[in-house]
Amino acid sequence: MWGKLLGTCFGFMFGRWLGAALGFYLGHLFDKGLKQDFDKVGGFNAFSRGDDLHERQALFFSSCFAVMGHIAKSNGRVSEIHIQAASAFMDEMALHGEDRKEAQRAFNAGKAAEFSLKEAVQDVREAFGRRYDLLQLFLEIQIQMAYSDGHLAAQEQALIQQVSKYLGISHSHFLFVLKRYQAEFQFRAQQQAYRQSQQQHSQQSHHHHSQQQQHNRSQAQTSANSRGQALAVLGLADGANEKDIKRAYRKLMSQHHPDKLVSQGLPPHMMELAKKKSQDIQAAYEFLKKAS
Incomplete structure (x- = not known):
């Protein structure tokens, strides 16, 4: 006005x-x-709710681990892999003492029969309003938990889809985020395998010429597969050009910028998760720049 x-x-x-x-x-x-800038930080709801940063961070933290616990028990029991994944999350966030106990309590609460997934996620949505980047990160963390064993069971996908719906995320965008994370998981695995292969090859430099040719063919195939996965990490298809790649990269880096997410309510302990996301996006972008 x-x-x-x-x-x-x-x-x-x-x-x-x-x-x-x-x-x-x-x-x-x-x-x-x-x-638009005012809406991004919650609009007038931020004032009417007495929007306190520490309260929002505590809610995000406890809700995140509770929903992780609920998803981990989707097939009736929590597997050892899911327990290890939850512990790895806590290690990654350097949680110790009371903070780690709080995360464990929330995770166990999510496993309880009386836990209401809808109520827990809708509380998050109400508290964070129009902070879409933070809501999307909440969803990505749940996908990462479900995908911790490298496989997404039907029950797990159904629950994650419910989480997405309760957060107000459209079905089409849910599928986009899910596909992008799967590509991120596969790209990371391919890059690790490629580095191991390079190390083994350098240690066996006395191999015959035919073995060298086989290594080169394998390396070319790995590079082609990695390019497709790197594009998918950025949410792009094979036909994307340099301009598309740069635009997608900048958008994703903005969405996952740790400092911005912490200012919106991401607990400081979870900043490492946002950094890891940014590093994966950066790695995919750097790979595509070198491959072009």
Whole structure:
């Protein structure tokens, strides 16, 4: 409103009615941009809820581990792999003492028969309003837990899809995020295998010429597969050009920027998760730059 009002006044002063019309239009663009920035940090709801950063961080933390526990028990019992994955999360966040006990309590609460997935996730959605990047990270963390054994069971996918729905994320975007994480998982595994192969090859430099040719063919195939996975990490198809790659990379890096997510309510302990996401996106982008 103020942008249109001031723009009209100044425009009239310098250009009479034509200037006023132009000033009104420029003021409208200013108001629109200001509103979008205001909405991103929660809008007026942030004031009406008495939006306290520490309270939001505590809610994100406990809800995240509770939902992880619920998903881990989707097939009736929590497997050793899921327990190890939850412990790995805690290690990655350097959780010790009371913080680790709180994460364990939340994880166990999510396994309880009386746990309400809908209520827990909707509380997160209500608390974080229009902080879409943070809601998406919450979903990605649950996908990572379900995918900890390298396989996504039907029950796990159904639960994650419910989480996505309760967060207000569309079905099409859920499929996009799921596909992107699967590509991220596979790309990381391929890169590790490639590095191991390179190390083994350098240690066996006395191999015959035929073995060298076989290694080169294998390396070329790995590179081709990795390019497809790297594109998928950025949410792109095989036909993406350099401009598409750069645009997707910048958008994803902005969405997963740790400092921005912490300012929106991501617990500082979970900053390492956001950093890891950013590193995977960066690795995929750097691979594609070298491959081009």
